[in-house]
Amino acid sequence: MNYSTIKKAVACSLVASLGVAGAVNAQDAKVFGGRSQYRTWSIGINGGITSPNVLVGGSNAFGNKVGFFEAPVREYYGINIRKQFSSWFGLQVDANRGRIFTHNSEPFATVNAWDGNTYQSAETSVQYAVSLNGVFQLATIDFLRRENAVNFYATAGYGLIAFNPVMYANNDGTGASWDNKGNWGESATDRELQGDRDFKREAYIPVGLGLKFKLSDRVALDLGYTMNFVDTKTLFGPVANRTANDKFSYTHAGLEFSLGKKEKQDLTWANPVATLYDELKDPALRGEVEALKQRVGALEATVDALSKDSDGDGVSDKFDKCPNTPAGTQVDGSGCPINFPEPPKAEVSLGSYSNIQFEFDSSVLKTSSYAVLDQVASDLKASGATITLEGNASSEGPAEYNKQLSIDRANSVKNYLVNAGVAASQLQVVGNGEDKPVASNATEAGRILNRNVQFVK
Structure with a gap:
């Protein structure tokens, strides 16, 4: 695959993704409350192995005569920081370093380095590889669960890699070697002007797939595979007669840590259609x-x-x-x-109305109270009588807080009756706080009874 074509395609994809993500985020902000309700930053560490082969094929600097699963491996590790912009897209900065090893299973006298010698293997040291990547979550929505525990993702990006290859005469990394460390540069003048050039620097494009498992609210296991297409034919040394740029792959495992306030949900694992299941769940x-x-x-x-x-x-x-x-x-x-x-206004009998009960520390009406309130509204409209709504509270918490809570409960009843057609002038609101219990506050059963609104003439 042509490197220039890959570079243009990745650049266009990143720009388009940022635009679409912005539009999606505007919609999310309108419908779901926006990113401020989520944790959107994470940091990760990873480690694994490199191979001079990639899944899409192609040759490396030593002819790729070794089978894909026979390719030698070396260690590679890194860190990343990610900003999640929506439930399916984020931007991630990756920084890695390590080694890559390649060799040919047979001597290849026809493949020569520029110094006139023949070589059979090479080990490349990567000082750093830094890239900016778009992360596309491919399975964000799980129609069977409100929140995902497994996410598939794909990545594509652009970065800079600094490396130094050492070529060896034997296929096991031994024998006569070629090492250009300290001498990288177009010319001696370039090296003199730029100082010590231990590593060659080139652009590269990482493209990968991965799978994440949610271990806890803060920690996820990250398993991934990344193909790295380097904009050079010298990743494994200046081998002659190269027609394609070099490449290598990185297979890794790592941990990702969600940053931000504990009470917020991690946007990485949020299911944007979860609210559709509320009625069923x-x-x-x-x-x-x-x-x-x-x-x-x-x-x-x-x-x-x-x-x-x-x-x-x-x-x-x-x-x-x-x-x-x-x-x-x-x-x-x-x-x-x-x-x-x-005709004279009829008297309202309040003895038949049961108290309106409330949950602990709540002034929200229960649906079970609607029938009583509808009857009270009907009677008051027919009679024109005036009554007092006395709010009460149990003894938990400060007395001043309970006083206001009892007033809020009485006002909740008043608002319901006014919305049902009762004139506001027929209703008087009083908050007793915890001063007029109907039962003992020493037991939970008694405290439940004390969270009420009573109808008083």
Whole structure:
């Protein structure tokens, strides 16, 4: 594969990925809350082995006459830092160093170095290999789980490698050798101007695949394979008659550590469609949905009732305080004849209403309270009576906090009743805090009963 073509393709892919990632992130910010709700930085360490062969084929400087799985290996290691931009794309800086070894299984007198000698093996020392890589997560969404535990990924990047090859006469790295360390440069003048040139520096393109396993909320196991295409024919020495650039592969295992606040989720493992499963996964939410469906049904029935006017006086039965008015009678807004005294307001019996209970440290209404609240709303609208909503709390926590919590609970009940059509002037809110328990605060059963709102005349 032509190196120039690879370089252009990788550069275009990185630019396009950054643009698409920006668009996706804008959508994520709108729908899911943006990257600020996640941990997006990670650091990793890795180690493994190099081989002078790559999966896509091609030859190395020594003819590649050794089988792929017979190729000699050497140690290689490094670190990386990654910024995750979305659930499927991130940018990663990799820094590695180590050695690469290659040899031919047979002597090859036809392959000569520029000094006129023949060589059968070479070992290249890599001082550093630094690259910027796009990381594409290929299996971010798991439709069976809310959060992934295994991620497949691919990488492509561009970097700079500094290396020094030493060629040997024998295939095991022994015998007469050629070593250009300290003399790299186009000419003696270049070397003099640039100082000691122990390593040759060239651009390279890393392309890889990998698999990550989530070990904990902070740590992941990283297994990967990277093919490195170097922009030179001298990675293993200045061998004559080379027609293709050199390449090598790196197989590694490593650990990745997520950085950031503990309470945030790691974006690497976030499933952007997880919210689609909430109704299937959470029984409590299913109950809430069913309660809301019943509430909608009740509202539809109320709308039907509001449109019914049995006596035809222009006031619906729901609000008609003088039903069965004779046809043609002029009525006021209550459906009663003009100058006809309104009937006295009925008294509301509060003894039949059960207290509205709340969870610990919560002022959110339970769906189980809706039926009682709907009955209270109906009675208050019919009677026009005024009542007091007394909020209460159990004895856990500071008294001042419990005082405010009891007020919040009473206001939650008031808001529900007002939304159901009760005039706000008919409702008075009082917060007792923990001062008026209905049961002993010494037991959990008693404390549960004390988290309530009571209806008082």
